[in-house]
Amino acid sequence: MNTNFTTRPTWAPTAILPLADIKPLTVSVFLTGCYDGALPSNRDGVDQEEERRLLYVAVTRAKKHLYISYPTHSENSTDENKASRFL
Numbered sequence: 498m499n500t501n502f503t504t505r506p507t508w509a510p511t512a513i514l515p516l517a518d519i520k521p522l523t524v525s526v527f528l529t530g531c532y533d534g535a536l537p538s539n540r541d542g543v544d545q546e547e548e549r550r551l552l553y554v555a556v557t558r559a560k561k562h563l564y565i566s567y568p569t570h571s572e573n574s575t576d577e578n579k580a581s582r583f584l
Contacts, residue, residue, distance in 0.1 A: 516551040516552065516554070516555045517551055517554075519554065519555050519558045520558065521558060523558045523559060523560060524559075524560050524561050524562070525559065525560075525561060525562040525563075525564070526555060526556070526558055526559040526562070526563050526564070527564045527566075528552075528555060528556070528563075528564065528565045528566070529566050529567070530566075530567055530568070531552075531565050531566065531567045531580060531581045531583075531584060532567035532568065532571075532578040532579060532580060532581055533578070533579050533580075533581055533582055534571065534578070535567075535571075535581075536548060536552060536581045536583060537549070537581070537582070537583065548583070549583050552581070552583050565584065567580055567581070
């Protein structure tokens with residue numbers, strides 16, 4: 498067992514943040530749930546232009562890697578999800 502704690506770890510800490518809180522020049526950005534109905538939201542009163550702006554900000558924060566995903570099906574739905582129209 499290696500007990501040498503003077504070397505730096507090879508991994509970086511991970512934070513799960515809302516779109517609005519992503520910091521500038523983040524090494525890797527993971528965006529999950531990027532499908533129509535979630536982004537943009539299908540709820541009444543949601544400002545879709547603000548959601549589009551927040552997604553743009555999140556995408557442009559990735560310094561090296563950008564990962565975007567969405568589920569093929571949502572809970573309580575038989576319809577297949579489509580990627581967000583903002584992509």
